[in-house]
Amino acid sequence: MHTFRFGLIGCGRIAPNHARNIKELEQAELKAVCDLVPEKAEHYSQTYGGDPYTDYRAVLERKDIDIISIATSSGCHVEIGVAAAEAGKHVIVEKPMALSLQDADRLIEACAKNHVYLGVCHQNRYNQVVQKLRQALETGRFGKLTHATAVIRWYRDQHYFEQDSWHGTWAQDGGVLMNQSIHNIDLLQWMMGPVTGIYGKIATRQRNIEVEDLGLGMLTFQSGAMGMIEASSTVYPRNLEETLNIFGEKGTVILGGTSINKIEAWRFADGLDDEAEVIKSFGETPPNIYGFGHRQLYLRFMKAIETGTKFDIPGAEGRKALEVILGIYHSSLCNQPVTVPLKEKEHSLPELMKDYKKN
Secondary structure (H helix, E strand, C coil): CCCCEEEEECCCCCCCHHHHHHCCCCCCEEEEEECCHHHHHHHHHHHHHCCCECCCHHCCCCCCCEEEECCCCCCHHHHHHHHHHHCCCCCEEECCCCEEEHHHHHHHHHHCCCCCCCEEEEEEHHCCHHHHHHHHHHCCCCCCCCCCEEEEEEEEEEEHHCCCCCCCCCCCCHHHHHHHHHHHHHHHHHHCEEEEEEEEEECCCCCCCCCEEEEEEECCCCCCCCCEEEECCEECCCCCCCEEEEECCEEEEEECCCCCCCEEEECCCCCCCHHHHHHHHCCCCCCCCCCCHHHHHHHHHHHHHHCCCCCCCCCCHHHHHHHHHHHHHHHHHHCEEEEEEEEHHHHHHHHHHHHHCCC
């Protein structure tokens, strides 16, 4: 069995889910950890292993590292990812993979050009109940899909945004849609298929931040089905729910819990299973909102490299949710619907926000 050697860049809020899995997986070894704050890098080095660095370029120079995991602020993902690809390293990047479609494409192209794998951390696709839903869709149990909703009702106080200088900024973060709800939006489009139209509204209602703390979107899918997105980070006094509802002519499924980890409704006309038994048998209780999906993501990413097969969530998949979110931003800015694929001028979050600030 091949052992893959990792470098972890970024030692912030999400990084433990990467470092812990690398440390625990038999096929993985953490060789280096990196953060701009020396104390963070040193802490991760002592806790999970690997040599500490403050300059990611020094990590990329190491010949004994195969895969770079990027868990930095969102605005740095592409710069580091492209440099890693050019250094011949495979890349695992946290969501969002980029803040513009141009940058997403640049990262995808860099990895393809240098013949390295790119994986995007939409780990909720591996949730047990999400996999159960996906199987029902692929076997046609819903019949004709009618509509779906993705809802995230979470709470982030002002202190959350003040922990780091980049949180709550357009240049490095994006708001509740880009930062928190992107996982749910990814699942929505993964289940329902290509998006062709978007109408959206964003607002900043409570926090002292540049970005939105409330976002709403109405989607039209290629199939003719419709979709709704509700995303908020102001639901007092704590995270309430993250739900994904899928409705069809012959089936209804509601996934819920705080991080899409429970089945709340499972009803199909074919009578192949009992709703109460399915609800009882499927579901997880993760210790935090990030769930258990990172472990499976790492296992499948290493397996794909080892066997030369396609990884489940490559850059092209990570790009899809990003395009939906940018579409909502642009629609809100222009106060009109937009079509997908987006026009080139709608591709960039920083460029959109220049106009947003003018208005």
